[in-house]
Amino acid sequence: MGIIKVGIDMSNIREIAKRAGIGIATVSRYLNDNGYVSEESKKKIQKVIEELNYTPNALARAVFTKNSKTIGLMVPNISNPFFNQLASVIEDYAKNMGYNIFLCNTDDDKEKEKNYLEVLKSHRVAGIIASRSQCKSEYSNINIPVVAFENHILDNIITVSSDNYNGGRMAFEHLYSKNCERILQIRGPKSFEATELRFEGFMDAAKDKGVEVSFIEFQSDFQVEMLEADINSMNDISQYDGIFVFNDIAAATIMRSLKKRGVTIPNQVKIIGFDNSFIGELLYPSLTTINQPIEEIGRTIVELLIKQINGDEVAVKDYILQTKLIERETTLSLEI
Amino acid sequence: MGIIKVGIDMSNIREIAKRAGIGIATVSRYLNDNGYVSEESKKKIQKVIEELNYTPNALARAVFTKNSKTIGLMVPNISNPFFNQLASVIEDYAKNMGYNIFLCNTDDDKEKEKNYLEVLKSHRVAGIIASRSQCKSEYSNINIPVVAFENHILDNIITVSSDNYNGGRMAFEHLYSKNCERILQIRGPKSFEATELRFEGFMDAAKDKGVEVSFIEFQSDFQVEMLEADINSMNDISQYDGIFVFNDIAAATIMRSLKKRGVTIPNQVKIIGFDNSFIGELLYPSLTTINQPIEEIGRTIVELLIKQINGDEVAVKDYILQTKLIERETTLSLEI
DNA sequence: ATGAAAGCGCTAACAG
DNA sequence: CTGTTAGCGCTTTCAT
Numbered sequence: 001m002g003i004i005k006v007g008i009d010m011s012n013i014r015e016i017a018k019r020a021g022i023g024i025a026t027v028s029r030y031l032n033d034n035g036y037v038s039e040e041s042k043k044k045i046q047k048v049i050e051e052l053n054y055t056p057n058a059l060a061r062a063v064f065t066k067n068s069k070t071i072g073l074m075v076p077n078i079s080n081p082f083f084n085q086l087a088s089v090i091e092d093y094a095k096n097m098g099y100n101i102f103l104c105n106t107d108d109d110k111e112k113e114k115n116y117l118e119v120l121k122s123h124r125v126a127g128i129i130a131s132r133s134q135c136k137s138e139y140s141n142i143n144i145p146v147v148a149f150e151n152h153i154l155d156n157i158i159t160v161s162s163d164n165y166n167g168g169r170m171a172f173e174h175l176y177s178k179n180c181e182r183i184l185q186i187r188g189p190k191s192f193e194a195t196e197l198r199f200e201g202f203m204d205a206a207k208d209k210g211v212e213v214s215f216i217e218f219q220s221d222f223q224v225e226m227l228e229a230d231i232n233s234m235n236d237i238s239q240y241d242g243i244f245v246f247n248d249i250a251a252a253t254i255m256r257s258l259k260k261r262g263v264t265i266p267n268q269v270k271i272i273g274f275d276n277s278f279i280g281e282l283l284y285p286s287l288t289t290i291n292q293p294i295e296e297i298g299r300t301i302v303e304l305l306i307k308q309i310n311g312d313e314v315a316v317k318d319y320i321l322q323t324k325l326i327e328r329e330t331t332l333s334l335e336i
Numbered sequence: 337m338g339i340i341k342v343g344i345d346m347s348n349i350r351e352i353a354k355r356a357g358i359g360i361a362t363v364s365r366y367l368n369d370n371g372y373v374s375e376e377s378k379k380k381i382q383k384v385i386e387e388l389n390y391t392p393n394a395l396a397r398a399v400f401t402k403n404s405k406t407i408g409l410m411v412p413n414i415s416n417p418f419f420n421q422l423a424s425v426i427e428d429y430a431k432n433m434g435y436n437i438f439l440c441n442t443d444d445d446k447e448k449e450k451n452y453l454e455v456l457k458s459h460r461v462a463g464i465i466a467s468r469s470q471c472k473s474e475y476s477n478i479n480i481p482v483v484a485f486e487n488h489i490l491d492n493i494i495t496v497s498s499d500n501y502n503g504g505r506m507a508f509e510h511l512y513s514k515n516c517e518r519i520l521q522i523r524g525p526k527s528f529e530a531t532e533l534r535f536e537g538f539m540d541a542a543k544d545k546g547v548e549v550s551f552i553e554f555q556s557d558f559q560v561e562m563l564e565a566d567i568n569s570m571n572d573i574s575q576y577d578g579i580f581v582f583n584d585i586a587a588a589t590i591m592r593s594l595k596k597r598g599v600t601i602p603n604q605v606k607i608i609g610f611d612n613s614f615i616g617e618l619l620y621p622s623l624t625t626i627n628q629p630i631e632e633i634g635r636t637i638v639e640l641l642i643k644q645i646n647g648d649e650v651a652v653k654d655y656i657l658q659t660k661l662i663e664r665e666t667t668l669s670l671e672i
Numbered sequence: 673a674t675g676a677a678a679g680c681g682c683t684a685a686c687a688g
Numbered sequence: 689c690t691g692t693t694a695g696c697g698c699t700t701t702c703a704t
Contacts, residue, residue, distance in 0.1 A: 057399065282592055283620075
C-alpha cells in the first residue's frame with residue numbers, strides 16, 4: 001500500500017517573497033492592497049505571481065481573520081423552481097456583498113439539516129440562511145448569525161417570510177369570485193409553517209363566506225418521483241370545480257393528473273397555485289397563482305444576515321413581505 | 337469609526353485540551369479517531385466538547401492537510417431542470433464519498449466562470465467539475481484535478497458527455513417515422529458543444545433521408561426572462577409539422593408559444609426535446625425527448641474526479657454515455 | 673516602506 | 689498511551 005498523494009501543491013507567500021527578493025509581509029500587503037508597497041516591489045511581486053500562477057489561500061486567510069466570507073444557504077429542495085429562483089437571487093446579492101454561497105440541499109430532512117449545520121459550523125461560515133428549517137435546539141448554541149426563511153427556529157433568530165396567511169385568503173377569494181362552489185384544497189406537509197398559514201388563510205376566508213372546503217394533504221413538497229406514480233386519493237377529483245394547491249410545482253403535478261383524466265381546465269375546474277415561480281408561465285393553461293416577492297425576499301434575507309455579520313444592531317422579529325394575486329388562464333371564466 | 341467586529345469566536349483545540357487537563361495532541365487524535373486515546377481521556381474530552389459546543393475548524397485542518405474535502409461544481413444554469421437534477425445527483429455521490437459541494441452558477445458567462453475558478457482555486461478545492469465551460473487556457477496552469485462535462489476544455493482534461501450526436505440522429509429519425517415532412521430545428525447557442533452535436537446528428541440523419549430541415553438558433557439555454565417576451569422569429573411556426581428543440585426546458589417555452597397561437601400538439605405539429613428532465617413529464621401533452629442518463633453521468637463524473645484526486649492513473653479521454661428515445665405524447669400519431 | 677517574529681487552529685512526527 | 693514541538697499559509701504588530 002503506497003502513500004496516496006492527496007491535495008494540491010501550490011506555491012505560498014513565502015515562495016513568492018523569496019523569488020521576488022523581498023519580505024513576506026510586503027507580499028501580504030500587496031495581496032490585500034493595504035499598507036505601503038513601493039512601485040518597484042509591486043512590479044516584482046506581480047511578475048512572480050504570474051510566473052507561478054499563484055492564488056492566495058483563502059482557507060489560511062480565513063483561519064487567521066476568522067472571516068470566511070462565505071454564507072451557508074440551506075434549501076429544502078433545489079428542484080422546486082421557487083427555491084431555485086430564490087437561491088439564484090440570494091447568490092447574486094451575496095456576491096455583490098463579497099460573499100460566496102455554500103449551498104446545502106436538506107430535502108426537508110432533519111438529519112440532513114443537522115449534518116449540514118455541522119459542516120457549515122466547521123467551515124466557519126460567516127452566516128447561515130436556513131430555509132424551512134426542520135430543526136430548533138440545534139441552532140441554540142451556535143455562534144453564527146442566522147436568518148430563517150419561512151419556518152421559525154428560535155426566539156432570537158430573525159424570520160423572513162411572505163404573507164402566507166393573506167395569500168391563502170386571496171386564493172380563496174379569487175376562486176370564490178369565479179363562482180367555484182365545490183372547492184378542494186391540497187395542503188402541504190404539516191411541518192411547513194408557510195403552507196400551514198396558506199391553509200389557514202384559505203379556510204378562514206372560506207368560513208367567512210360560509211363555504212365548505214375539502215382538503216387532502218401532500219406529504220412532501222415535490223419530488224421527481226411523484227411524477228412516476230399517479231397521485232392517488234385523487235379518484236374523486238372530478239367532483240370539484242375549484243382547487244387551491246399549496247405551491248406551483250405541486251399544482252403542476254395536479255394539473256397533469258387532471259388532464260390525464262380528461263378534466264378540462266379552467267372549464268371544469270379552476271386551479272390556483274402559490275409562489276409565482278417560472279413553472280406557472282410554462283404550463284398550459286398558464287397558472288393563476290399568489291406571488292411571493294422573490295427578489296425582495298432574497299434581498300431582505302441577505303441584508304439582515306450581513307448586518308448581523310457586521311455586528312450591527314438588528315431587532316429580532318418577523319419580516320413579512322406582501323403577497324399578491326397573479327391572474328392567469330387556469331382561473332379564466334371564459335372557455336379557452 | 338469603531339472597530340467592526342466580524343467573524344466567529346469559537347473555542348479551539350487548545351482550550352479543549354486545557355479544560356480537559358490533557359495535551360493538545362490527544363484531543364487531535366480523539367477528533368480524528370486515529371492513534372491511541374484512553375477511555376478516560378475520551379470521556380473527559382467528550383464532556384468538554386459538549387460543554388463548549390465545540391466544532392473543529394475544517395479550514396485550519398484543510399490548510400495543514402492540503403485536503404479541503406470539497407469539490408467545486410460549475411453549472412451554467414441551475415434553473416434548467418436538467419442541470420438541477422444533475423447537481424443533485426452529483427451532490428449525493430460526492431457526499432457518499434465524503435466530499436462537500438461548492439456550487440457555482442456561471443450563467444454560461446466566461447467572466448463569471450473565470451471569477452469562480454479563482455474562488456475555487458483560492459479555496460483549494462480538491463477537484464473541479466466544469467460543466468459547459470466557456471473557458472480554455474484559464475484551466476491550463478491549474479494544479480487541481482478537473483472533469484469537464486459537455487464542453488471540452490484542454491487535451492489533458494477528461495470530458496464526460498452524453499452521445500449527443502446519436503441523440504440528434506434519433507430525434508430526426510423519430511420525427512421522420514412519424515411522417516413529419518416540414519421539419520424545423522431549434523438549435524442552441526454555438527458555444528454549447530453538446531447542442532452543436534445534436535444539431536449535426538439531426539442534420540446528418542435528415543440528409544440521409546433526403547429531407548430538408550429549417551432551423552433557427554436560440555442565443556441562450558433558458559432564462560426566466562424568456563417567458564416574459566414572446567419568442568419572435570416564430571411567426572411562421574405554423575407551417576411546420578415537426579419540431580426538434582435542443583433541450584427540454586426550451587421545448588417547454590416553444591410549446592407554450594405554440595399553444596398560445598392555437599397550434600395543437602401533436603395534431604398539427606409534433607415536438608421532440610432533449611434531456612429527459614422532469615419538466616417533460618409535467619407538460620401537457622407530455623414531451624417526447626432524448627434521455628441523458630443523469631444518474632450515470634453524475635456517478636461517472638464524480639468517480640473520475642475522485643480517482644484523480646486520489647492520484648490514481650486515469651486515462652484522459654472522452655467518456656460518452658448512451659442516449660435513448662423516450663416516447664411520450666408530443667409525438668403521438670393519433671389525436672389526443 | 674519594509675521585514676522579523678508571533679500567532680490563527682490545526683496535524684503529525686517523535687520522544688517519552 | 690501521551691505531550692512537546694514544529695509547521696501548514698496567512699496576517700499583523702512593531703521596530704527599523
